[in-house]
Amino acid sequence: MQVAFSKPYFRGDEGEAVAATIATGWVAQGPRVREFEAGFAARVGAHDAVATSNCTTALQLALYVSGIGPGDEVIVPSMSFIATANSVWHNGATPVFADVDPLTYNLDPAAAEAAITERTKAIMPVHQLGLPADMDPFLELAERHGLAIVEDAACAIGASYRGRPIGSLGPLACFSLHPRKVITTGEGGMIAVHDPAVAERLRRLRAHSMDVSDLMRHNAKDVVIEAYPERGWNARMTEMQAALGLCQLEALDEILEARRHLARRYTEAIDGIPFLEAPHEPGYAERTWQSYAVRLAPDAPISRTELMRRLLRDGVPTRRGVMAIHEEQAYASSGATLPETEAATRDSLMLPLYAGLSDSEQDHVIGCLAAQLSPVAA
Numbered sequence: 621m622q623v624a625f626s627k628p629y630f631r632g633d634e635g636e637a638v639a640a641t642i643a644t645g646w647v648a649q650g651p652r653v654r655e656f657e658a659g660f661a662a663r664v665g666a667h668d669a670v671a672t673s674n675c676t677t678a679l680q681l682a683l684y685v686s687g688i689g690p691g692d693e694v695i696v697p698s699m700s701f702i703a704t705a706n707s708v709w710h711n712g713a714t715p716v717f718a719d720v721d722p723l724t725y726n727l728d729p730a731a732a733e734a735a736i737t738e739r740t741k742a743i744m745p746v747h748q749l750g751l752p753a754d755m756d757p758f759l760e761l762a763e764r765h766g767l768a769i770v771e772d773a774a775c776a777i778g779a780s781y782r783g784r785p786i787g788s789l790g791p792l793a794c795f796s797l798h799p800r801k802v803i804t805t806g807e808g809g810m811i812a813v814h815d816p817a818v819a820e821r822l823r824r825l826r827a828h829s830m831d832v833s834d835l836m837r838h839n840a841k842d843v844v845i846e847a848y849p850e851r852g853w854n855a856r857m858t859e860m861q862a863a864l865g866l867c868q869l870e871a872l873d874e875i876l877e878a879r880r881h882l883a884r885r886y887t888e889a890i891d892g893i894p895f896l897e898a899p900h901e902p903g904y905a906e907r908t909w910q911s912y913a914v915r916l917a918p919d920a921p922i923s924r925t926e927l928m929r930r931l932l933r934d935g936v937p938t939r940r941g942v943m944a945i946h947e948e949q950a951y952a953s954s955g956a957t958l959p960e961t962e963a964a965t966r967d968s969l970m971l972p973l974y975a976g977l978s979d980s981e982q983d984h985v986i987g988c989l990a991a992q993l994s995p996v997a998a
């Protein structure tokens with residue numbers, strides 16, 4: 621049996637929605653994007669939401685409106701996709717890596733506090749793999765030190781922290797709509813925003829800070845000459861992406877339920893497989909299960925990479941656990957030493973999980989894992 625590692629989930633009505641959008645003649649950012657933003661904001665409990673070309677540009681813009689620029693430091697976990705750090709660098713600032721909690725793999729508030737210097741301007745908690753970071757201590761820390769908070773919520777649409785949806789907590793939370801995420805628009809990002817003035821500025825910044833949107837100009841009854849009060853980006857979303865995004869929002873609960881079902885089955889099975897540790901579930905969080913990462917004990921009979929290789933031969937693709945950015949050549953100059961991050965990155969791997977993975981395919985994954993780690997029982 622050949623299993624896929626990840627697949628986006630489509631209900632079948634998406635093609636029609638995208639075609640209907642094309643038929644209107646609006647293909648670049650317009651009314652559909654506005655509709656998608658409103659639906660997204662309502663879903664995540666934010667005052668507003670601003671669509672972008674991807675989550676990396678969303679993070680860049682969110683940091684920019686938080687006043688982050690050259691000479692500033694932003695505290696980030698190293699255990700994250702490299703986009704987290706790159707978005708800080710794109711603003712001319714320096715990402716400062718702090719260690720993670722060894723149970724949740726999310727930024728540890730105490731480690732973040734220890735990394736604060738007089739140049740620190742912001743903290744960027746990442747809701748890694750869709751598991752909310754412990755937000756109350758971060759919000760309190762930011763308040764106490766006068767720092768900005770920008771949440772990297774790339775994997776976290778539909779997650780909640782102490783009963784409140786991710787997107788409703790901090791001032792700016794950035795989501796990804798890449799196909800490896802919970803819902804997708806192909807490429808795409810979204811910033812959940814609470815301050816209406818900041819939302820309006822973000823809308824301008826994503827379109828080179830032009831003070832007139834295409835939609836406003838289209839609806840104007842007189843000639844409109846635009847102005848550019850500040851410099852900006854091109855980080856716009858297309859209408860076709862927004863049409864797809866609206867369909868995906870409708871499917872979100874179905875997708876989350878399917879992911880929860882599969883995660884429950886993995887956790888039950890993994891309890892009985894030696895050398896494997898299922899993901900920790902902190903009581904404060906409802907997660908999206910964007911990925912299911914297991915940890916291999918250091919005394920396991922085979923290495924993590926050898927396990928991945930053997931699973932691949934059995935038709936089970938896996939991925940290494942979340943990377944450690946500071947271990948990559950691109951950020952070698954950080955000089956960071958982060959024991960929890962380094963161990964977690966080395967020992968973890970991700971198993972196939974997506975809405976649409978059948979129970980029998982999942983049973984195959986589980987059977988192959990058991991055969992490698994407890995050959996007698998399997």
Ligand SMILES: Cc1ncc(COP(=O)(O)O)c(C=O)c1O
Nearest residue numbers: 674675676701703774796797798
């Ligand atoms: C934690 C995290 N942050 C940011 C990103 C960047 O998202 P995008 O590909 O939409 O720019 C990703 C995507 O993999 C991610 O996992």
